[in-house]
Amino acid sequence: MKEILATIDTWLADGKRVAIARVIGIEESGPRDPGAAMAVNEDGEVAGSVSGGCVEGAVVTEALEVLATGVARRCTFGYSDDQAFAVGLTCGGTVHLLVEPLDW
Amino acid sequence: MSGEIYQELRGSILSGSPVGLVSVTGVADTAGASTALAAKLLIRPQAVVLGTLGDPELDRVVARDAAAMLERGVSGTRHYGPHGEARREEIEVFVESFVSPPKLIVFGAVDFTRALVEVARVLGFVVTVCDARAVFATRARFPTADEVVVDWPDRFLERVGASLGPRDAVCVLTHDTKFDVPAIVGALSTSVGYIGAMGSRRTHEQRWARLLEAGVPEGELRARLMSPIGLDVGARTPEETAVSIVAEIIAVRSGRARRAMTPLRDAKGPIH
Numbered sequence: 001m002k003e004i005l006a007t008i009d010t011w012l013a014d015g016k017r018v019a020i021a022r023v024i025g026i027e028e029s030g031p032r033d034p035g036a037a038m039a040v041n042e043d044g045e046v047a048g049s050v051s052g053g054c055v056e057g058a059v060v061t062e063a064l065e066v067l068a069t070g071v072a073r074r075c076t077f078g079y080s081d082d083q084a085f086a087v088g089l090t091c092g093g094t095v096h097l098l099v100e101p102l103d104w
Numbered sequence: 105m106s107g108e109i110y111q112e113l114r115g116s117i118l119s120g121s122p123v124g125l126v127s128v129t130g131v132a133d134t135a136g137a138s139t140a141l142a143a144k145l146l147i148r149p150q151a152v153v154l155g156t157l158g159d160p161e162l163d164r165v166v167a168r169d170a171a172a173m174l175e176r177g178v179s180g181t182r183h184y185g186p187h188g189e190a191r192r193e194e195i196e197v198f199v200e201s202f203v204s205p206p207k208l209i210v211f212g213a214v215d216f217t218r219a220l221v222e223v224a225r226v227l228g229f230v231v232t233v234c235d236a237r238a239v240f241a242t243r244a245r246f247p248t249a250d251e252v253v254v255d256w257p258d259r260f261l262e263r264v265g266a267s268l269g270p271r272d273a274v275c276v277l278t279h280d281t282k283f284d285v286p287a288i289v290g291a292l293s294t295s296v297g298y299i300g301a302m303g304s305r306r307t308h309e310q311r312w313a314r315l316l317e318a319g320v321p322e323g324e325l326r327a328r329l330m331s332p333i334g335l336d337v338g339a340r341t342p343e344e345t346a347v348s349i350v351a352e353i354i355a356v357r358s359g360r361a362r363r364a365m366t367p368l369r370d371a372k373g374p375i376h
Binding site for chain 1: 106107109117118130140141142179180198228
């Protein structure tokens with residue numbers, strides 16, 4: 001979280017709306033521990049990361065939808081047995097994220 | 105717009121003050137609760153709790169548990185009933201504890217110290233350089249250190265030793281036994297997680313003998329003192345040496361000091 005605060009400051013000063021995605025749980029392997037955070041502004045600019053680069057693209061899409069609707073959501077990325085998820089971690093793990101507007 | 109909780113969280117993180125952030129990460133359909141996904145509590149020691157999860161009893165129970173987790177510096181997921189009941193699963197919260205950054209104390213204001221200060225700062229350590237010689241321990245020589253102190257190692261550790269814990273580190277780079285021995289003895293009397301001392305094999309052997317003479321049990325030295333300091337990566341320059349020292353601090357903290365030098369290519373087992 002600390003490493004993205006300065007970027008969030010500049011976005012807020014410019015009047016941009018910001019969403020935050022945070023790792024809230026991992027199963028099996030995961031490159032970033034719970035608490036790893038990534039911020040996305042309304043222009044799709046990014047600070048921080050929640051994986052080793054595997055799911056960040058999909059998280060931007062989720063974050064922009066969260067900003068559009070104003071409603072937080074929980075997202076899961078990983079390969080399950082039935083291949084239910086479109087985007088996964090190449091390491092084979094599963095990562096759970098909370099994606100929310102920074103309105104608190 | 106960001107509000108009071110974010111501003112308090114931001115301020116605490118930037119000032120290194122302990123703070124806990126509770127977020128609701130799951131609400132079962134059956135909960136019938138007034139709790140919403142992403143609802144928040146902000147926990148600070150000896151301060152009023154900010155925010156609400158939507159139910160006063162849930163707030164009270166979760167705030168109590170999150171304060172205990174912040175005290176221990178741990179983060180994690182917990183489950184409750186809609187009104188904070190134990191052994192229920194309807195409400196899931198993620199508790200993130202932000203604790204003050206780890207501390208590194210470097211004894212010896214030598215050239216290797218300057219490089220170690222810079223590399224440790226990259227890793228997020230708050231770094232203090234301490235040397236009894238006022239001509240060497242100057243702000244001008246260590247511009248990136250958080251603190252430069254002119255004092256004897258044992259006296260300095262008497263003052264700050266009680267604040268050191270398992271995440272903190274002490275590096276002794278003087279390789280002069282009259283500084284080294286009191287610094288190491290002082291560091292061993294704290295619960296600091298990493299103690300390393302620089303020196304050649306010969307310096308190391310002489311220092312080891314002096315430490316035994318000073319009454320330090322040999323088992324204690326073997327268990328806690330990393331000497332000669334650093335991982336064997338073939339470091340020569342101060343910068344390379346600093347990387348080998350900081351890598352060893354990470355290895356000791358993660359309990360992998362004995363196998364840390366195995367390249368991942370040749371090791372088995374999970375990477376993370």
